[in-house]
Each structure stands twice: as structure tokens, then as C-alpha cells.
Amino acid sequence: MTATALAAETSPDRPGRRAWRRSEEARGLAMISPTFLYALALLLLPVLVVVTYSFWTQDYLEIDRTFTLENYRQALSEPIYRDLFLRSLWISLAVSVATVVFSYPVAWFISFHGGVHRNLWLFLVTIPCWTSYLLRVMSWKVILGYGGVLNTGLINLGVIDAPLTSLLYNSNAVVITLVHSWAAFAILPIYVSLQKIDRSLIEAARDLGDSRLRAFLRITLPLSLPGVISAFLIVMIPTVGDYVTPRLVGGKDGMMIANAIQAQFGKAANWPLGAALSVTTMVLVSLSAAAVVLALRFALGRMK
Amino acid sequence: MSFLTQRLRFLPWLPAYMAVYFLFLYLPILLLPVFSFNDAATTTFPLTGFTTKWYASLAGNTAMLEAARNSLVVGVCVALLSTVLGICAARAITRYRFRGQKAAAGLIMSPLFLPEIIVAVSLLMIVLAIGLELSLITVILGQTVFCVPYAMSVLVSGFEGFDRSLEEASYDLGETAFGTFRRVTLPVVAPAIVSSLLVTFTISLDEFILAFFLAGTSPTLPLYIWGQLRFPAKLPAVLALGTIMIVLSIVMLTLAETLRRRAERRTRMASAPPQEA
Numbered sequence: 313m314t315a316t317a318l319a320a321e322t323s324p325d326r327p328g329r330r331a332w333r334r335s336e337e338a339r340g341l342a343m344i345s346p347t348f349l350y351a352l353a354l355l356l357l358p359v360l361v362v363v364t365y366s367f368w369t370q371d372y373l374e375i376d377r378t379f380t381l382e383n384y385r386q387a388l389s390e391p392i393y394r395d396l397f398l399r400s401l402w403i404s405l406a407v408s409v410a411t412v413v414f415s416y417p418v419a420w421f422i423s424f425h426g427g428v429h430r431n432l433w434l435f436l437v438t439i440p441c442w443t444s445y446l447l448r449v450m451s452w453k454v455i456l457g458y459g460g461v462l463n464t465g466l467i468n469l470g471v472i473d474a475p476l477t478s479l480l481y482n483s484n485a486v487v488i489t490l491v492h493s494w495a496a497f498a499i500l501p502i503y504v505s506l507q508k509i510d511r512s513l514i515e516a517a518r519d520l521g522d523s524r525l526r527a528f529l530r531i532t533l534p535l536s537l538p539g540v541i542s543a544f545l546i547v548m549i550p551t552v553g554d555y556v557t558p559r560l561v562g563g564k565d566g567m568m569i570a571n572a573i574q575a576q577f578g579k580a581a582n583w584p585l586g587a588a589l590s591v592t593t594m595v596l597v598s599l600s601a602a603a604v605v606l607a608l609r610f611a612l613g614r615m616k
Numbered sequence: 617m618s619f620l621t622q623r624l625r626f627l628p629w630l631p632a633y634m635a636v637y638f639l640f641l642y643l644p645i646l647l648l649p650v651f652s653f654n655d656a657a658t659t660t661f662p663l664t665g666f667t668t669k670w671y672a673s674l675a676g677n678t679a680m681l682e683a684a685r686n687s688l689v690v691g692v693c694v695a696l697l698s699t700v701l702g703i704c705a706a707r708a709i710t711r712y713r714f715r716g717q718k719a720a721a722g723l724i725m726s727p728l729f730l731p732e733i734i735v736a737v738s739l740l741m742i743v744l745a746i747g748l749e750l751s752l753i754t755v756i757l758g759q760t761v762f763c764v765p766y767a768m769s770v771l772v773s774g775f776e777g778f779d780r781s782l783e784e785a786s787y788d789l790g791e792t793a794f795g796t797f798r799r800v801t802l803p804v805v806a807p808a809i810v811s812s813l814l815v816t817f818t819i820s821l822d823e824f825i826l827a828f829f830l831a832g833t834s835p836t837l838p839l840y841i842w843g844q845l846r847f848p849a850k851l852p853a854v855l856a857l858g859t860i861m862i863v864l865s866i867v868m869l870t871l872a873e874t875l876r877r878r879a880e881r882r883t884r885m886a887s888a889p890p891q892e893a
Contacts, residue, residue, distance in 0.1 A: 336713060336714065340711070340712025341708075343705075343708035344708035347701040350760070354760075355723065359734070418633075425630070440641045440645050442822065443645060443866065443869075444858050445823075445824060446841050446842060450851075450858075455644065492640065495641060545729060549729050552731055554733075555733050573737060590737055594731070
């Protein structure tokens with residue numbers, strides 16, 4: 313919308329086609345079109361195919377192309393899928409809340425106390441996120457396992473007598489591992505929005521008698537809200553569909569919806585049902601993300 | 617609240633928190649090399665002794681070398697393709713203003729905000745619907761969709777602040793559009809482009825889900841590792857492989873970061889008023 317308004321303002325009324333072709337708008341469109349068309353063909357079109365398939369049914373190997381909501385009925389009413397949806401949403405919500413809460417102080421520290429080494433700090437934060445995803449998850453198995461690092465360490469310290477079995481192969485293990493995987497994705501947006509805050513506003517609040525905490529709650533936190541919201545979205549939406557983590561550390565009780573989707577495209581070979589599960593996942597996670605964002609805005613609005 | 621308690625509230629706690637946080641971030645990665653040099657087939661403490669035999673076992677492993685070759689091919693192609701596409705989009709966004717700009721950029725960046733498995737599943741469906749065979753090519757096409765947003769963010773930060781008047785001066789002096797790009801624009805943005813190539817290569821090297829759905833019968837390194845994870849006895853060798861991959865990734869990311877910063881400095885210098893005649 314704003315881009316349209318902007319373009320309408322800046323571009324003069326068009327004298328003719330040739331002039332338009334040489335105009336800024338035409339050149340910009342030509343420049344972005346290869347990437348845009350690529351995304352259209354390999355992202356938007358495939359997603360539309362998934363939506364279409366979700367209204368069809370499969371009979372052995374034949375696809376029946378009559379419109380039906382049967383797949384959605386199955387996806388929403390069968391207990392196994394309902395449980396997986398609820399657990400996936402719950403895990404992604406827990407992971408995004410935990411990631412944002414634990415990452416905020418780090419982003420704040422880098423922004424306010426990072427000094428000249430800010431870029432180095434950010435770099436150190438991002439490195440673990442881009443190295444060996446599979447083996448990082450595997451590593452958590454080594455840390456949380458029965459004879460793992462955490463149990464051995466706690467026994468040696470005398471905190472516990474026997475290894476804890478509640479660490480691995482459940483939802484907690486999935487949440488811990490995902491919080492680790494997505495840390496940088498939360499820190500970066502929060503950091504960016506903290507950097508944009510005019511520091512003199514905080515000084516002014518302090519000069520006028522606000523305590524540090526109050527100045528933080530009334531100035532820094534509300535102004536960093538856009539960063540907090542994008543951190544939420546960038547963590548919550550992708551984690552709902554994580555496949556590897558539940559498979560490796562989740563055990564039987566930590567399975568998530570991606571494992572069911574994969575099964576429909578693999579062993580079970582029911583594409584329309586798999587498609588319906590995918591679409592339902594997207595819709596549910598979008599709705600809950602929207603609810604979280606609204607709740608955050610509301611809560612901060614009340615605080616001021 | 618007195619001044620003293622306020623100081624106690626904030627200052628000593630934050631560095632301690634940062635230390636714990638960084639331990640949390642780096643512990644899983646530091647464990648891989650530790651167990652890859654450990655002389656035991658299990659990954660539990662206490663360590664039994666130092667060995668390099670797990671690394672030696674990799675050298676003769678043809679399945680692993682084949683997967684490494686596949687990963688290299690895919691990584692190079694994905695890096696090139698997504699960087700070229702990223703250059704187009706980043707330039708369109710930083711240099712021009714046009715209708716639908718936000719919508720187009722939104723679509724291109726959307727893989728960042730989508731569960732990866734949905735991107736993978738939808739690509740699988742369309743690839744098979746068209747009748748293409750699953751192969752390394754389908755992996756390349758899929759990973760490129762996923763890497764373009766990262767390429768674009770690196771490139772946009774390199775292109776931003778690039779002074780347009782430099783290009784206009786070049787046009788005025790009679791240079792063609794291509795000549796201007798090669799002789800004026802490219803030297804300034806080159807570090808950002810190399811940085812984007814390195815970042816996208818690293819992401820492709822590490823990417824699992826898209827490869828899992830789209831690779832067919834030719835595995836990449838993460839797929840090979842996934843296959844090995846089923847056999848606990850093979851874990852130390854996999855950890856050795858993982859250690860090598862992590863070192864490689866860190867080297868490439870460090871290089872990319874150094875170049876990205878140089879790119880930022882250069883664009884800032886190029887847009888500053890000329891110092892010398």
C-alpha cells in the first residue's frame with residue numbers, strides 16, 4: 313500500500329509507453345522480475361498446489377479430483393492429529409516465549425554495552441546457528457541422555473544420586489533443543505530495534521526521575537516491541553514444523569505434526585491428507601501467532 | 617531504591633548471564649570435537665583416551681566421499697544461483713522505487729517465515745506433478761528458494777548507501793549500463809557479493825529438510841549423516857565428520873563477515889565526498 317502511494321507520488325503522469333519503459337518503475341520491475349518469478353514458480357505456485365491437493369482424495373494410487381473437505385475432517389477430528397497439532401502449537405509457543413525472554417537481555421547487552429565490539433558479539437551469537445544443525449541436535453542427545461554430560465556432571469557435584477531419566481525423549485528435550493537452535497534468530501531482530509531507539513529519550517526519562525527499571529519498562533521495552541514481535545514470528549512459525557528435533561530427542565511423547573506430514577508423503581503415501589495437514593498447520597500457527605502479537609500489543613499498551 | 621542496590625541489580629548480573637548464555641550456545645558444538653578424539657565408541661564421560669582413528673576411518677569411506685562431492689556440487693550451484701537472484705532483488709530494492717515493491721520483496725523473503733517442511737513438501741509435490749526426477753538438480757532448485765532471503769539480506773546491507781551519483785557520473789561520461797556496472801558498481805559491492813556466496817554455501821552445506829525430500833537417491837552430507845545416526849557404533853566417525861564440517865563453516869562465515877564489514881566500509885567511503893583529486 314505504502315509502496316503504491318509512494319510510486320504514485322514520485323512518478324510523474326506518464327507521457328507514453330517508451331518513456332514509461334525508461335522510467336524508474338519499469339527498471340525496478342525488470343530488475344526484480346527474475347527473483348520474483350523464481351519465487352512465484354517455486355514457492356507460491358507449489359503452495360497453491362498443496363492447497364488444491366488438500367481438497368482432493370486418494371484411492372490407492374489414483375487421485376480423485378472431486379472437491380471434498382474429508383481430509384480436513386480427518387485432520388481436525390482424529391485424536392492422533394489433534395494431539396499432534398496441540399502439542400506442536402504448544403511447543404512452538406513455549407519455544408518462542410523462552411527464546412525471546414532469554415535472548416532479550418543478550419540483545420540488550422550487545423546494544424547498550426557492546427561498545428565497539430558489537431559486530432563481533434553478533435557474529436559470535438550467529439555462528440552456532442549456522443553450523444551443523446543435525447549434529448547440534450545430536451549433541452543435545454549426548455548432553456541430556458542417561459549417561460550424558462548433564463547427568464554425569466550433576467552426579468559428580470552431588471546434586472543427584474541416580475541419573476535423571478526425565479531429561480531426554482520428551483517435549484522438554486524438544487523445547488531446550490529448539491530454543492538453542494533459534495537463539496540468534498531472536499537476538500538479531502531485537503538487537504536491530506534496540507539500536508534504533510534514540511538514547512536521549514532514556515536519558516530524559518532518567519533525568520526526570522524515572523528509575524532504571526521504570527525507564528526500561530516505559531521507554532526501551534515499548535520501543536523495542538517491533539523487534540520482539542518479529543523475533544516471535546521468526547521463531548514461532550518455523551518451529552511448529554520442525555521435523556529433525558522431535559525425531560532425534562522427542563521420543564514417543566515428543567512427536568510433532570511434521571513427523572505426521574512426512575509419514576503421509578513417505579510410508580503412508582496419502583498426499584491429499586499430508587497436504588491438508590500442512591495447510592491446517594499453517595492456518596493454526598498463523599492464527600496463534602496473530603493472537604500472541606495482539607496480546608503483546610495489548611499488554612504493552614496497558615503498561616504505559 | 618538506593619544507588620547501590622540499583623548497581624547490584626544490573627551490573628554484575630548481566631555479564632554472568634552472558635557467560636551462562638554463551639556456554640549454553642557453544643556447549644553442544646564444543647562437545648563434537650571432544651568425543652571425535654575420544655578412544656571409545658560411546659559418547660559418555662569419562663573420556664578414555666586420545667585417538668585420531670575416527671578421522672582416519674573417514675578417508676577410505678567411499679559413501680561419505682560421494683556425499684561430500686554431492687554437497688560440494690549442490691553448495692556451489694546454490695551459492696551462485698541464489699546470489700545472482702539476490703543481486704537482482706537487492707538492487708531493485710535499494711536502487712529503485714516502484715509499485716508492488718513491498719509485495720514482491722515479501723514473497724521473496726517469505727521462506728524465512730514459513731515452516732521449512734511445508735516448503736519442502738510443496739516443492740516435492742510440484743516436482744513430481746511436472747514429472748521431473750528427484751535428483752541433485754531438484755535439491756539445488758529447492759535450496760535456492762530457501763537461500764535467496766539470506767543472500768538478499770547480506771546484499772541489501774552491502775548495496776545500501778551506495779551513492780547513485782557515481783553511476784550517473786559514469787553514464788554522463790559515456791559509459792554503457794553494463795560498463796558502469798562492471799567498472800563502477802561491482803568494485804564497490806564485490807565484498808558483499810562474495811560474502812553472500814559464502815553464507816549461502818554454508819547454509820546449503822548444512823541444509824537437511826529440503827534435501828531429505830528432494831534428493832532422491834543421491835545423498836548430500838547431512839543426508840549421509842542422518843543415515844548414520846541410526847547406528848550408535850558409527851557415531852564417533854560421524855562426530856569426526858561433523859567437526860570437520862563445523863571448522864569449515866566457521867572459516868567460511870568468518871571470511872564472509874570480514875568481507876561484509878569491508879563492503880560496508882567501502883560503500884560508506886564511496887558515498888563520502890572525495891578526499892583526493
